[in-house]
Amino acid sequence: MNQTNKRFAKRSILAGALLGLTALGAHAQSNVQVYGLIDMSVGSTKNPGGQSITGVDSGKMTTSYFGFSGTEDLGGGLSAQFRHESFMRADVGEAGRFGGDPFFARTSSVSLAHKDYGTLSFGRNTTQLFVSTLMFNAFGDSFGYSPSIRHYFAGGQGAVTGDTGWNDAISYASPSLGGLRFGASSAMKEGSNGGNWSAGLSYAGGPLAVTAVHQTVKKDGATPVQDTETTQFGASWDFGVLKAFLQYGEVKNETTNNKTDITGLGARVPLGAGAFVAQYGTMDPRVGAERKTLSLGYLHNLSRRTELYGVVMSDKVDGLSSGGGYSLGIRHRF
Structure with a gap:
């Protein structure tokens, strides 16, 4: 091999090594994840005033879903992100929460995130x-x-x-500031x-967490559109042996000129490999019947990803025959 060919070979090897390192660096800065949750149970449900239905259900404790997301490190604390998530009815093997639900109804968005300035997202x-x-x-x-x-x-109404x-949403989430x-x-x-808008403020530190949220809806996908304004306050306190939850909110339906107060009080008690959970809530419209709901359950962890529940x-x-239900099920995260 002459000197010219030797120099060419060395340069080719060096270029190949640099390309390999560049590819490895790009791979290290980007990632795509596939994840989801399947919730299946057997039980019975009766809506107030309705008929009892017994059978196998999907999503009684958490609506089953799957999704994939990705992140690319753009440097300087900035990253690009995407997230696409689809609900599913695992009992019948169909996508969506119901027939006609958009395929990526859970989330479909692209975002720019900065560790110091927060995340700006576009999409659903x-x-x-x-x-x-859900948090409170x-x-x-x-x-x-x-x-x-x-x-x-x-x-329903209220x-x-x-x-x-x-x-068609634009959303901003700040980083945690203390x-x-x-x-x-x-x-x-x-x-x-019309358009929708919302704003929320929350704090979590030590055993205490609190939140306040307000939203206005003038675009809801229904015909005719029902305009609503909702304000909600929530709080929780972790006593160690018990975590207590409190919620209060008001929903004002400007289309029907009705207001509804919604209150909630709950507790989660660690017990063995799981926890006992209890939640009581009332729905009290200015016009219409009051609703009272009480749920009790035990969640048993078989692993970090698999849980049994009862x-x-x-x-x-008011004015209707009592409703209720029971379920024995399993939730598996992947």
């Missing part, structure tokens, strides 16, 4: 009110058994409008629909 995002509601009650985000979730988001996630966080969201006005519920609306 979970509302601050929904996050506040003992049953979390359970549409099947959390009195708070059922009253705010599935309570409940919040606009779903648990907003389309335990204090701020967030704001806006769903842009389209055509004859739950019973009493659900009463």
Whole structure:
């Protein structure tokens, strides 16, 4: 091999090594994750005034879902992120919470995040009110058994409008500033629909956590649109042997000119490999029947990702036959 060829070979090897290092660096700065949760149970449910239905259900404690997300490190504390998440009905093998639900109804967004300045997201995002509601009650985000979730988001007339996630949204979430966080969201006005907006402030430090959220909805996907304003306050205190939850909120439906007070009181008691949970809530409209819901359950951890649960519920609306239900189920995270 002559000197020219030797120099060319050395340069080729060096270039290949640099390309390999660049690829490894890019891989180290980016990542994509696949994750989700499957919740399956057997039990019985009876809505107030309705008929009892017994069978296998998906999502009684947490709506089953799957998703994938990614992050790219842009340097200087800045990163680009995306998140796409789809609800699913694992009992029938179909996507969505119900027929016709958008495929990525849980979340579909792209974000810019900075460690010092917070995160700005664009797309379909979970509302601050929904996050506040699930964090400050003992049953979390359970549409099947959390009195708070059922009253705010599935309570019929008097409940919040606009779903648990907003389309065409711009959302900001601040970093933690000594335990204090701020967030704001806006769903842009389209055509004859109005726009939505919300703002929330929370604090978590030691055993105490508190929150305050306000949202206005003028775009809810229904015809005709029902405009609502909701204000909610929440608090929790961890005593060690017991974590107590308190919520109060008011939903004002400007379309029907009705106001509804929603209160909640709950507790989570660590017990063995799991916890006993209890939540009581009332829904008291100015016009209409009062609703009272009580749920009790035990959650048993088989591992960090797999949990068994048993739950019973009493659900009463004035003037209707009593409702309620029970479930024995499993939640698995992946």
